[in-house]
Amino acid sequence: MENHVLRAHAEQQFAEELEALKKVDDRHRPPNWHLSPWAVVTYLIGGKLKNGFEVSPKYIGNRRLMEIAVATLTTDRALLLYGLPGTAKSWVSEHLAAAISGDSTLLIQGTAGTSEEAVRYGWNYARLLAEGPSEAALVVTPLMRGMREGKTVRVEELTRITADVQDTLITVLSEKTLPIPELDHEVQATKGFNVIATANNRDKGVNELSGALKRRFNTVILPTPATMDEEIAIVQRRVADLGRSLELPAEAPALEEIRRLVTIFRELRGGVTVDGKTKLKSPSGTLSSAEAISVVGSGLALAAHFGDGRLTAHDLASGLVGSVVKDPVQDRVVWQEYLETVVRNRDGWKDLYRACKEAEGDVMQGE
Numbered sequence: 001m002e003n004h005v006l007r008a009h010a011e012q013q014f015a016e017e018l019e020a021l022k023k024v025d026d027r028h029r030p031p032n033w034h035l036s037p038w039a040v041v042t043y044l045i046g047g048k049l050k051n052g053f054e055v056s057p058k059y060i061g062n063r064r065l066m067e068i069a070v071a072t073l074t075t076d077r078a079l080l081l082y083g084l085p086g087t088a089k090s091w092v093s094e095h096l097a098a099a100i101s102g103d104s105t106l107l108i109q110g111t112a113g114t115s116e117e118a119v120r121y122g123w124n125y126a127r128l129l130a131e132g133p134s135e136a137a138l139v140v141t142p143l144m145r146g147m148r149e150g151k152t153v154r155v156e157e158l159t160r161i162t163a164d165v166q167d168t169l170i171t172v173l174s175e176k177t178l179p180i181p182e183l184d185h186e187v188q189a190t191k192g193f194n195v196i197a198t199a200n201n202r203d204k205g206v207n208e209l210s211g212a213l214k215r216r217f218n219t220v221i222l223p224t225p226a227t228m229d230e231e232i233a234i235v236q237r238r239v240a241d242l243g244r245s246l247e248l249p250a251e252a253p254a255l256e257e258i259r260r261l262v263t264i265f266r267e268l269r270g271g272v273t274v275d276g277k278t279k280l281k282s283p284s285g286t287l288s289s290a291e292a293i294s295v296v297g298s299g300l301a302l303a304a305h306f307g308d309g310r311l312t313a314h315d316l317a318s319g320l321v322g323s324v325v326k327d328p329v330q331d332r333v334v335w336q337e338y339l340e341t342v343v344r345n346r347d348g349w350k351d352l353y354r355a356c357k358e359a360e361g362d363v364m365q366g367e
Helices: 015-024 037-045 063-073 089-101 125-131 142-149 169-175 228-246 255-270 289-306 313-324 330-343 350-366
Strands: 078-082 107-109 121-123 138-140 152-156 177-180 185-188 194-199 217-221
Touching (some): 078 089, 142 177, 228 255, 228 289, 255 313, 289 313
Parallel strands (some): 078 194
Antiparallel strands (some): 121 138
């Protein structure tokens, strides 16, 4: 059945690695943790175990950041993963929950429509009307389950939730209890319970966290990849995973195509060419690693179904233009200037220049 799932949970997809770590993990484990803090970080960062088993990296970056994040979760402090869109906050959150609790599904997805009932608890109104308030009429949320079972709960996009609903977490995070006044009862957190939240301050619709709520979290800021090679490695690995998951009948993308795409994203994001000689205007979008993965994935689908299976500049171009040109006026000026001053004059990039010009023409005709 799992073979037919579009996207398996982390604990399913990497079950072999988690089991291999559990077999060699002889270090102290906090209550209700499936692995020790050392093993959790090894699962995230990757490495070779003493029995020769190779653990793949889930996060490519500063190991110390992962150690700080895991150390936080061993205490009574909740963890806030903060950073720009596309810096792997959700990815890290899911894998932390999978390694610590063996279950990454206790998820509250933050949106403008997330209600207090979705965070704390709800009611089965048919039973409520028929029987009155009772345990049987309660609708258990992921937060309540995590508290009862001593597991890690994930709150994605915390700053998309309205401020009054955000603050319903304060009592849970400070007192480790969830009051249910209708039943004159409370749920007390079991050892092992904690919360991992993710947030960014760049997208529209952000609701700032209150000072009281911020104080309940230890914050770890996940940066954009520090080097070109680091970002290329991230894109290459995630695209490979994506291709296997979607069973795309295409060749693995050539490293050079990924390098060109990452170069463009880093230059536009940083406002300067890699050689430091030409200053550039930056577009309104974030141009994150996640968007680069999406562009390559889209290009692979085009190559697989409408080409010869090999990713080309032509396959990359349409997704690339769409990622850069979010604002049809401001971003188009930035993109055209970059094409003419950088891409056009770069050795070996003529094919990409022509493909981008063609793709840009298609976009303009579509409007």
